[in-house]
Amino acid sequence: MKHLLIIGGSDAGISAALRAREVDPSVDVSVIVADRYPNYSICGLPFFLSGEIADWHDLAHRKAADIAREGINLLLEHTAQEIDPAGKTVTVVDARGESRHVPYDKLVIGTGAVPARPPIEGLDLPGVYLMRTMTDGLTIHARLETDRPESAVIVGAGYIGLEMADALARRGLDVTVVEYFPSVLTTVDASLGGLVEEELKRHGLEVATSVAVQAIAQQGEKLAVTGSGGFRTEADLVLVATGVRPEATLAASAGVETGRWGAIRVNQAMETNVPDVHAAGDCVETWHHLLEQYVYLPLGSTAHKQGRVAGENALGGQAAYAGTLGTQAVKVFDLVIARTGLRDKEAVDASLDPLTVEIETWDHKVYYPGAHKMRVRITGDRETGRLLGAQLIGHRQAEISKRVDVFATALFHNMAIDTLNDVDLSYTPPLSSPWDPVQMAAQAWVRRQ
């Protein structure tokens, strides 16, 4: 019987395992999991730390028992130490420190990512956290519960930084968010980032932008955070959330080729350069459907898709990962911010000639109670009229995230912006308008083209 071995028990690894068993219920599948938390939704950690989720066990996409029931063998608290592509074995060490060789016919690497360590002094001080794993989350939770810190500094105002800012403020901490760039959430344009900053301030948070944090130092019982332009603040804890980098050391030492972000090079079949070794998830370079090149864009939804392809192809399938569209969504307090495709600057960098138009409108007919203003920024190619991307912001009940998915589905088909007006989108006054905001934005763009 064919033995499929998977390194990594998070989104990519478990998706590969599930897909393999779905394609061939007779295949022998084992997953090496470094900790005791297979298939946990680490995306949910901020909501556990905020107190919105009472029990961290609920963060499991599936319980270990459910995975076992699918016929998948979990090697929990096993660390993969070495891959021998010639002998087709992986050396693992278990919790007791005992080492052994696990053979494979096909291997899927899903080792994920680790937090980036920015050039800041004092990152290793007690009270400074770089959150990534369930263990990291539980460590922070223990600190919050035992010491009851009253203030926090978040370094980095990306997705995780903002979700954690929301979470800690919700717990009652005084929160200061510090961002290197001139606006928060730089995955969207500054006009939308400004609205996010307003939302943070409306909830009592301090926000400092254009600040390069240089050092964290113990100052009595507090941590002092200092940065460019004379920035200085103190807090009980500091969370550094300045992005992640791929964890590809193990793969690289086995001769698996990595690219310029240090991520594993794969093709759209999720094959590496090493025979019988696939890779997927936050440890790999990701094909971009629009840019038609590889990028590094680690996201849980992408890891699921790539893992599914890797699992199918490890069993001889012909699946192909179609590529990311750069779709992302985040909720910060009552706002949802979502994007898909290319922003203006990203399109320019790709040698396109973009035009971006922003509109403000209501999520549904304003006469019906509960209408919320929302903004849509739509980017298209001036020459061809083709849709390149969209960014939306609005209330969490304004169906922002699935409106961005309408744009994503359009991008998947390389649609022209004007053609969006031809699509029979749903309308009922409590939820939309006869021309959905997606189409209002399309019409505004066409008028400006």
Added chain:
Amino acid sequence: MKHLLIIGGSDAGISAALRAREVDPSVDVSVIVADRYPNYSICGLPFFLSGEIADWHDLAHRKAADIAREGINLLLEHTAQEIDPAGKTVTVVDARGESRHVPYDKLVIGTGAVPARPPIEGLDLPGVYLMRTMTDGLTIHARLETDRPESAVIVGAGYIGLEMADALARRGLDVTVVEYFPSVLTTVDASLGGLVEEELKRHGLEVATSVAVQAIAQQGEKLAVTGSGGFRTEADLVLVATGVRPEATLAASAGVETGRWGAIRVNQAMETNVPDVHAAGDCVETWHHLLEQYVYLPLGSTAHKQGRVAGENALGGQAAYAGTLGTQAVKVFDLVIARTGLRDKEAVDASLDPLTVEIETWDHKVYYPGAHKMRVRITGDRETGRLLGAQLIGHRQAEISKRVDVFATALFHNMAIDTLNDVDLSYTPPLSSPWDPVQMAAQAWVRRQ
């Protein structure tokens, strides 16, 4: 200067007028409006009658002054009596009964629809209403305000019937809904209709299905409604909402060809058989993008699209109406029900070989508060794997209506169901899952294929 004349001041007519002025700001545009309510959202009437909207003036998509500001000449309370295609004039009668001829170079007919009059005795009794126009809505409102009726029977459990059932129950009336077919909301399958029926009952309404209402009769101060199978009930008022039929009498008498529903025949350029006469909205046959044939499916969102095409083409444009996908959404109490494309039976009728699979899942990660169960029924072609349609039901905050729009956008591109799994849809735990419910349904379908 070219004179564009439009008959009808609702969605299709005003959309045509606005588009014409947008394409050529020098064109002379007049709109003949039978009542004093141009560009009103009659889709909003149930929410006015429910009390959710305090002032009916708010139902205007645009105020008359806004329309005038766009350079559009409104002939309010003017009735079009006759079209002379040879002389290129329309005879109108104004509120004082004075008649005149209005010349045109191009004519757009947007005369809309009128309520169907089912074969029920007593439709003309006082207290029996067939709601369609603003005037109808204001009449019912006056009755509700002055007589304070305590009970109502709604004949017909389609969109309008259910919205009105919700509205009158919200006002405190005892409401009985009577439907001819075995389930309510027959625009979706019975398994979803059953959930809508439960929602109605949960809010204290009576629901009677498989009842053909035969007569309404005065019974003291009440109206007695009787029907097949010994059905009998009494109420203070009766609302008959059994659909609409196209209002094409005026057009037909001028030689404009109509089809088998009595609707005006148009091509995708929204041209009729009569030179220089376009038509759009609820009075025309509508091209179906998937069936590739004409249907009668009057909807505000469609009227807007067709009106826009007619307005552009009346000025010499080359626009084409791409066709309906059969997308519809409605909110009933806390539920939203939406559909797009073909249902199983509709696909069979179109000589396809469909498979329909229904799943129940959560709208977002269940660990995050406020998750709601939702159902997705997905229909595809067994042979080709092509998506044919989808029906969704769930809580009003479960982004049901824009999820159906993801399916609609996929249908527009004749997408294969399995390919839906390749689309980079947005994910954040408070709003979705790594595989969106749209994709979970797609995967369930592929497993069953």
